[in-house]
Amino acid sequence: MTVAANYPVYPVIWRDDHVQLIDQTRLPQQFSVVEIRRSEDMAVAIQTMIVRGAPAIGVAAAYGMVLGSREIQTDQREQFLADLEVVGDRLKATRPTAVNLFWAVTRMLRVAHQTWGPISQLQEQLLATAQEIATEDLQTCQAIGEHGLNVLPPDPEKLCILTHCNAGALATAGYGTALGVVRSAWSAGRLARVYADETRPRLQGAKLTCWECVQENIPVTLITDGMAAHCMQQDLIDLVVVGADRIAVNGDAANKIGTYSVALSAKAHQLPFYVAAPLSTIDFDLANGQSIPIEERHPAEIYQIGSTDICPSGVEFYNPAFDVTPAALITGIITEHGVFKPEELQDKLSHYRSLDP
Numbered sequence: 038m039t040v041a042a043n044y045p046v047y048p049v050i051w052r053d054d055h056v057q058l059i060d061q062t063r064l065p066q067q068f069s070v071v072e073i074r075r076s077e078d079m080a081v082a083i084q085t086m087i088v089r090g091a092p093a094i095g096v097a098a099a100y101g102m103v104l105g106s107r108e109i110q111t112d113q114r115e116q117f118l119a120d121l122e123v124v125g126d127r128l129k130a131t132r133p134t135a136v137n138l139f140w141a142v143t144r145m146l147r148v149a150h151q152t153w154g155p156i157s158q159l160q161e162q163l164l165a166t167a168q169e170i171a172t173e174d175l176q177t178c179q180a181i182g183e184h185g186l187n188v189l190p191p192d193p194e195k196l197c198i199l200t201h202c203n204a205g206a207l208a209t210a211g212y213g214t215a216l217g218v219v220r221s222a223w224s225a226g227r228l229a230r231v232y233a234d235e236t237r238p239r240l241q242g243a244k245l246t247c248w249e250c251v252q253e254n255i256p257v258t259l260i261t262d263g264m265a266a267h268c269m270q271q272d273l274i275d276l277v278v279v280g281a282d283r284i285a286v287n288g289d290a291a292n293k294i295g296t297y298s299v300a301l302s303a304k305a306h307q308l309p310f311y312v313a314a315p316l317s318t319i320d321f322d323l324a325n326g327q328s329i330p331i332e333e334r335h336p337a338e339i340y341q342i343g344s345t346d347i348c349p350s351g352v353e354f355y356n357p358a359f360d361v362t363p364a365a366l367i368t369g370i371i372t373e374h375g376v377f378k379p380e381e382l383q384d385k386l387s388h389y390r391s392l393d394p
């Protein structure tokens with residue numbers, strides 16, 4: 038049974054003195070909210086994927102820093118800053134691939150270092166910054182959605198868009214990157230249907246993307262990951278839009294495992310393949326995708342369905358959670374500042390990077 042929520046959906050919310058997270062491990066069967074009151078609980082929530090998706094992890098980590106700043110028992114500035122670094126290190130140790138996590142923690146630490154006055158003032162400034170990060174992400178996703186309209190092919194009038202994993206409201210502060218483009222296309226009357234890859238092994242496509250589409254009556258067809266190439270061959274797909282967890286300056290883009298296969302299939306069928314992501318997903322320190330750290334998760338994610346083992350014992354496992362799509366397979370990167378070819382990223386975006394608070 039799919040449970041309905043009031044739209045719009047905000048996966049990470051600050052409420053009085055704590056954070057409320059939509060528990061994404063329980064959707065679509067159950068819409069429930071988890072209260073997070075300690076930075077350690079936020080670290081566990083990120084690790085266990087109660088909150089997931091690169092920008093949402095960034096927002097959650099920023100609030101984790103706020104909670105951590107309130108746990109520190111000192112009125113000495115230097116000690117406070119040192120303890121806050123430790124909170125940041127714990128949050129950064131949760132998931133290695135999505136760069137937004139590191140970006141958000143770094144921004145929070147920078148704000149703490151740049152704020153003078155009593156500790157209470159630093160704590161207030163940290164809360165204001167986390168709220169700013171959340172608000173900015175919402176606006177950023179809406180801008181990505183708008184820019185995405187410019188890449189929609191004119192023909193047919195109503196398009197079928199394939200997406201992989203969940204890069205929607207649940208994965209951001211509340212609108213989505215790839216699903217932000219889908220939402221804009223739907224509002225503009227340009228969308229016929231979304232094809233959602235189920236996204237083995239954690240099924241973010243089946244559980245989360247389909248849930249989001251159903252909430253807004255956006256027509257959605259669920260397929261297994263192995264069906265994407267077939268659907269392209271059958272002319273069911275007009276373009277592909279996916280999110281990203283980390284983009285190197287040459288345009289190589291890490292996203293959920295299986296994205297690379299989708300990009301290869303799109304290339305083979307001459308279909309446009311777009312990556313939609315905010316500036317905070319670009320890692321300006323990485324020349325190319327080879328050194329993007331790829332998270333490996335517990336093998337139970339692939340050897341079990343529910344609590345049932347699906348293979349004989351004696352098998353070995355490999356469970357990378359992300360893969361890297363080479364820039365050559367990417368038609369364009371849709372950002373809040375416009376759409377860029379992968380090779381244009383460095384020149385065109387370094388200007389905006391210098392404006393990054």
Ligand code: MRU
Pocket residue numbers: 089090091092135201202203204205208209213214215241279280281282292293294358
């Ligand atoms: O493991 P997850 O569910 O956190 O992975 C999420 C993805 O790969 C998303 O596509 C990506 O973070 C972009 S979200 C706007």
